Amino acid sequence: MEKDAVPVPADTHPAVAPPATEPAAAVPTGQPPSNAKGLRFWLVFVGLCLAGFLAAMDSTIIFTALPTIASDLGGSADYVWLGNAYVFASTAIQPLYGQLSNIFGRRYPMIVSVLLFVLGSGIAGGANSSAMFIAGRLVQGLGGGGTIMLIDLIVCDLLPLRERSTYLGAVLGACAVATLIGPVVGGALVSRASWRWAFWINLPLSALTLAVIVLFLRVSWKRSPSWMHALARIDYLGNTIFVGSITSILIGLVQAGVVYPWGAWQTILPLVIGFVGWAVFFVQQAHCPEPTMPLRLFAHRTSASVSLQNFVVSMLLQWCVYVLPLYFQSQLAASALDSGLWILPINAFMIPSGAVAGAILTKIGRYKPLHWIGFGVLAISCGLFSTMSPSTKTVAWAWFQILAGIGIGFPLTTQLPAIQAVLPESDTAISTSTYSFIRSFGFVWGATIPSIIFNSRVDATLGSVDDDQVRASLANGLAYSYALQVRHLTGSVLDQTLEVYRGAMQVVWLAGLGFALFGFLLVFVEKHVDMRVTLETEFGLEETPHRGDKPGEDEEAVKPNLSG
Structure with missing residues (x-):
């Protein structure tokens, strides 16, 4: 998809949560939790x-x-x-x-x-x-x-x-x-x-x-007095505005450079409508009694900083997945299948790195060092990616990917706990859904931004290719789909085309380096908060099943029991 203030009962719906700066039930930083399951x-x-x-x-x-x-x-x-x-x-x-x-x-x-x-x-x-x-x-x-x-x-x-x-x-x-x-x-x-x-x-x-x-x-949960009361709590207006605006943005991003040019009104209009709608959504959320994405989620400097880091690391993950196959196909003459297999190192090391980072966070209770390590290593990997050319050895680009996997894995599993450390337990659901949305939204931009940079650089350097037909095949956003055809070229045209691709991808990776460094600087904004080792929630596993899980039943939710 971790909070640190006194939980708010589910049958009250304040527009403003309790102060997020009051930590609850924290223990010394170095003391790991122990709970039977x-x-x-x-x-x-x-x-x-x-x-x-x-x-x-x-x-x-x-x-x-x-x-x-x-x-x-x-x-x-x-x-x-x-x-x-x-x-x-x-x-x-x-x-x-x-x-x-x-x-x-x-x-x-x-x-x-x-x-x-x-x-x-x-x-x-x-x-x-x-x-x-x-x-x-x-x-x-x-x-x-x-x-x-x-x-x-x-x-x-x-x-x-x-x-x-x-x-x-x-x-x-x-x-x-x-x-x-x-x-x-x-x-x-x-x-x-x-x-x-x-x-x-x-x-x-x-x-x-x-x-x-x-x-x-x-799981336990605090029932509303009736179905009508429960349905009345849904933020219908906010969700309508949000879904509509995000859909409009996605339509613009997905069509751009594929169905319509970036400068076409069919691309620009959905983007403008979407971002204006998004602004209206946040204004509406400030006045909604039970908002879908309350502004208090971003009121603390840690939650705001880490949410932005979440967007950056998600974007860079998709960035790598989008650009690396392009490098393999255009520069190393890899097939579509080979380019999919050759990207395995980044995924293979992202998984254990995320697990290691999670275990370290559980042990020491400090998330800032893990975020610094992640974005620092990720920045190094982007810098190394920018040096790749047709002569780069397999062992070199494999190690570059390993570093990228480590850099992505460290923040990926430790960001949500950091966000929730400064929020009350009553905000677990909305903070998790917001985190999950930001992550998915970052994936979309992780394919969009590098494609914009890549296509613009290709168009800017096409004059160095002598063959008119090849230039036409690369211009106006066609270079990505042409990557598999590059090695069918021969002679000076091949060398010229390879250089166009190499130069464009170098700029793409340097832009990725800039985003990684931005994420590194964002870690300085974070404030350490001791992380809770006790579970205080109304939504844990029930000790025994309810006789009926319907709103309107006048019975208290049982206490959570992790031991099953």
């Missing part, structure tokens, strides 16, 4: 990892299957929407899930998100037109976005602040493995069976996840 905890945790695995795999399994899907469904003209419908829905919906989980508890939103994911998988797998497929991917995104966000949130509910990063690292590991094998599984299914199985494979695995959640994920 029973069978039910581990069953729930495994179920969460499985849910994260499915949602993450679904976001990448389509990569290798998309050309075949577009061909079979006659959707070549809708190619950009076939690939991005999931991103739209999963990004825009996350803050709403955060508010719903506060009102209706964690169990029901999680069940609904998995059911939506299953429904969308069935629709996409059985689609007989591009419109039906896009609709299925939108439904999948509504479920997948909620699932990813709620996994982080439930982990936060089950564990004290000091322990969260360790378990978030384990969930990250499951998601990262799924991201790695997704394209491989998709390619195998397309070649040996049908692309439809890339979606139908989700059905039995989701059924297993759903069984674990229904049977064991029974």
